[in-house]
Amino acid sequence: MxxxxxxxxxxxxxxxxxxxxxxxxxxxxxxxxxxxxxxxxxxxxxxxxxxxxxxxxxxxxxxxxxxxxxxxxxxxxxxxxxxxxxxxxxxxxxxxxxxxxxxxxxxxxxxxxxxxxxxxxxxxxxxxxxxxxxxxxxxxxxxxxxxxxxxxxAPSGFDARFSALERTYIYRVCDDPARLDPRLRGFVLALDGRLDLEAMNQAAAAAIGLHDFGSFATPNPGGTTIREVKYARWDRAPTHPLLCEGQGPGEGPAYLAPMAESGLVCFTIVADAFAHNMVRSLVNACLKVGLGKRRVDWFQGKVAHPEREGSTGPAPACGLTLEHVAYPPDNQLASRARSIRAKRTLED
The missing domain is CATH 3.30.70.580 (Pseudouridine synthase I, catalytic domain, N-terminal subdomain)
Known part of the structure; x- marks a missing residue:
């Protein structure tokens, strides 16, 4: 056209x-x-x-x-x-x-x-x-x-910020020095210690729901640190080669090229919105649990009693990526934008 x-x-x-x-x-x-x-x-x-x-x-x-x-x-x-x-x-x-x-x-x-x-x-x-x-x-x-x-x-009523339903972030970590790919250093955090994903997911589960994340974030002027987390989970990316045996020339490739994210530990978090430094501070707290430096109940206490006291500062920025922003159907964009402008309370 x-x-x-x-x-x-x-x-x-x-x-x-x-x-x-x-x-x-x-x-x-x-x-x-x-x-x-x-x-x-x-x-x-x-x-x-x-x-x-x-x-x-x-x-x-x-x-x-x-x-x-x-x-x-x-x-x-x-x-x-x-x-x-x-x-x-x-x-x-x-x-x-x-x-x-x-x-x-x-x-x-x-x-x-x-x-x-x-x-x-x-x-x-x-x-x-x-x-x-x-x-x-x-x-x-x-x-x-x-x-x-x-x-x-843009459709009628569309506001990139206030019409959004939710944002999805992923934080990527390599916890195996033997598999560290320096080409990925720009978007992957490298750690020496192996992470305990089970303990990290027990901690991350406490963040799901409507909470005051004051232990993990700072509010914008006139704003709050109250947010609703819809999903938060740590997973290890499956190890997949780009080629499988028998797919290459002859009897098979001499070397199976790995996919870039194979074996990485990935934290996926979805929320209606995020406060300043919130995701990276949650990541850092989970990493402390995963490395055995803190207990799960310590993390749970930080969620239950919001207080910014220095032990939950943000993890390095390099591992974090905004992956996706979701919006409602076009006929709901304007009403969503109007409703989300209201200041949040824990009673919402």
Whole structure:
């Protein structure tokens, strides 16, 4: 379908909301949220959008550079004075879950409101809808540690943050030095001691449900550390080779190439939302139990009596990845966004 047809329901002077699905390797980023003078995922994507849409106010050369022009345009408000006295719209991304410095994302979701006129202009010579054109151009402009999976018109009522039903994170650990693959060091935590998964799962079970996670997290200003965890479990990834005996040439391959995640210990946690440092602090506490440094009842006590006292600091960021964000059907997006804005209480 050509861009002219896809844009038929969007008035040229109106704002259009887009949903952007993306992934990133977080090792070289100071987290998701833009910060002046620091390399962030939000800063890179917003800068690229400004360049592609030719929105004024941006200073500095190409977006792909590691230190050139980053965060050079003002963010005091979404509307700003353009060159030649025109009104400009500067892109502001709203994300499903802000990731910390060094944390990765495979299934991150955000939305952005853009002027339809500027969006339509991105199509150029391409005979594709405007979001598809923007998607293609973003892929060419962004650094290689950010991957754009898709860009599309957002359904009515969609809010990347407040419409979300749940987020899924996975933390990956290698607890066997003989199987340690240094190529995976960017997203796997390496440990010397073998982990007791049974004890770790007894501990993790205490985190399931609606709790105040004050022992494991810090609240945002005006917020709380009350969250509902729907699933929390440690598992060892099955060991599978890429080839099995008899599948190679001749009588079989001389070497069975292993799958990258074979044998890793993975913590999967699903919740409606997460407080700052919550997942990594839960991981660190579980690791203490798994290494025999703490007892299960110690972990259970930390859940029952929320108190931040230093023994449950966050595990290293490298092992954590935001894997997936789930949303309700389109006709429930707006009502979900309205309801989730209310402050949580343990009586909910």
């Amino acid at each position: 050509g861009g002219e047809h896809a844009d038929a329901n969007h008035e040229p002077g109106s704002l259009t909301r887009l949903r952007i699905d993306l992934a990133y390797e977080g090792g070289a980023f100071h987290g998701w949220a833009r910060q002046n003078g620091l390399r962030t995922v939000q800063g890179k994507v917003e800068e690229a959008l400004s360049r592609l849409l030719r929105l004024p106010g941006l200073i500095g050369p190409g977006v792909a550079g590691e230190s050139r022009g980053v965060e050079a345009f003002p963010f005091s408000g979404e509307r700003g004075a353009a060159r030649r006295g025109e009104e400009a719209w500067r892109p502001r991304l709203v994300v499903a879950g802000r990731t910390d410095t060094g944390v990765h994302a495979l299934g991150q979701v955000c939305h952005v409101d853009l002027p339809q006129k500027a969006l339509s202009a991105v199509v150029g010579h391409m005979d594709v809808p405007a979001p598809v054109a923007l998607e293609r151009r973003l892929r060419h402009l962004l650094p290689d540690d950010i991957a754009i999976h898709s860009v599309g018109y």
